[in-house]
Amino acid sequence: MSDIFWKQLQEITGSGKCFRQERMGKHTTFRVGGPADYYVCPSRAQVANIISLCHAHHIPWMVIGNGSNLLVGDKGIPGMVIELGKESAQVTVEGNEVCAQAGALLSLAARKAADAALTGMEFASGIPGSVGGAVVMNAGAYGGEMRQIVKSATVLTTEGRERVLSPQELDFGYRHSSIPGMQAIVLEAVFALEKGNPAAIEEQMARLRSQRSEKQPLEYPSAGSTFKRPQGYFAGKLIEDAGLRGYQVGDAQVSEKHCGFVINRGEATASQIRQLICDVQDKVEEQFGVRLETEVRFVGEF
Numbered sequence: 001m002s003d004i005f006w007k008q009l010q011e012i013t014g015s016g017k018c019f020r021q022e023r024m025g026k027h028t029t030f031r032v033g034g035p036a037d038y039y040v041c042p043s044r045a046q047v048a049n050i051i052s053l054c055h056a057h058h059i060p061w062m063v064i065g066n067g068s069n070l071l072v073g074d075k076g077i078p079g080m081v082i083e084l085g086k087e088s089a090q091v092t093v094e095g096n097e098v099c100a101q102a103g104a105l106l107s108l109a110a111r112k113a114a115d116a117a118l119t120g121m122e123f124a125s126g127i128p129g130s131v132g133g134a135v136v137m138n139a140g141a142y143g144g145e146m147r148q149i150v151k152s153a154t155v156l157t158t159e160g161r162e163r164v165l166s167p168q169e170l171d172f173g174y175r176h177s178s179i180p181g182m183q184a185i186v187l188e189a190v191f192a193l194e195k196g197n198p199a200a201i202e203e204q205m206a207r208l209r210s211q212r213s214e215k216q217p218l219e220y221p222s223a224g225s226t227f228k229r230p231q232g233y234f235a236g237k238l239i240e241d242a243g244l245r246g247y248q249v250g251d252a253q254v255s256e257k258h259c260g261f262v263i264n265r266g267e268a269t270a271s272q273i274r275q276l277i278c279d280v281q282d283k284v285e286e287q288f289g290v291r292l293e294t295e296v297r298f299v300g301e302f
């Protein structure tokens, strides 16, 4: 590893914001994943310089938010992981719009919207991702999706330019946006909401929160729904009908509470989780002819 690269990285971020051989299990909700060669937590203004530095030194890089939709391999991630998290997490409200930097948690953005009596973001309050990760994935729950509220997203392009993308350019679909294809980085997003009744907004958020804790295995590490919803089916129902409720590989398990979730019972490795996911895909396909596609993204080396 280059000492010059490391020194220049520290010059950009200041000390205490970049790390070497950082264990990714600390930064993912599955609580698994080997080390990233480099791990950095920049402010919004520092991101472009870090990307240029990586390009100059031929260091591969990837961006993460809250790590709540990732399965990182046990051998870790070669190159640089750029966390857009708490160093880039400002949220402001102006009129009926919420402007949030990519690293802000969705729960914080939804909280600020509710405090300003703005409705439309209640569905997002329990999704444990960052604003950037949610825009990239078009995250959604309980009938709501990011595409219903995103007015624009400011991204950093591969050429190092900032661009403001419209909803049309973001090309939202089911758990899809144009951003991964462009290899762009979301820096911030503006959500267009409406004036609402504060008590009704609070009630709706509380109702969704309790539905989540009743139905989902929130007491265990996971990455939420492991699979996308296949057309005409529900992933959890197919898995249950295939007899896989509680199926285990080591400490990785199909949740007994919600078959659409793969959980880490404590000591699971990324390889065990990946093996379990493959087994579920194979067994469901054998029985029902449907190949489940993962919503969770696999990164790094297994």
Ligand SMILES: Cc1cc2nc3c(=O)[nH]c(=O)nc-3n(C[C@H](O)[C@H](O)[C@H](O)COP(=O)(O)OP(=O)(O)OC[C@H]3O[C@@H](n4cnc5c(N)ncnc54)[C@H](O)[C@@H]3O)c2cc1C
Binding pocket: 029, 062, 063, 064, 065, 066, 067, 068, 069, 070, 084, 102, 126, 127, 128, 129, 130, 131, 132, 133, 134, 135, 136, 137, 138, 139, 140, 141, 179, 184, 185, 186, 187, 216, 218, 222, 223, 224, 225, 297
């Ligand atoms: C208990 C639980 C419940 C969940 N419930 C839901 C739910 O109801 N609905 C739902 O949709 N999801 C749900 N999820 C999954 C997850 O929270 C969402 O997909 C969320 O949007 C991921 O955001 P993140 O910041 O954690 O992204 P990460 O997991 O960090 O990254 C996900 C992907 O986005 C990319 N990315 C992240 N930030 C940026 C950025 N700023 N610019 C460019 N690319 C970026 C990463 O490279 C990666 O490819 C749940 C997860 C858990 C653990």
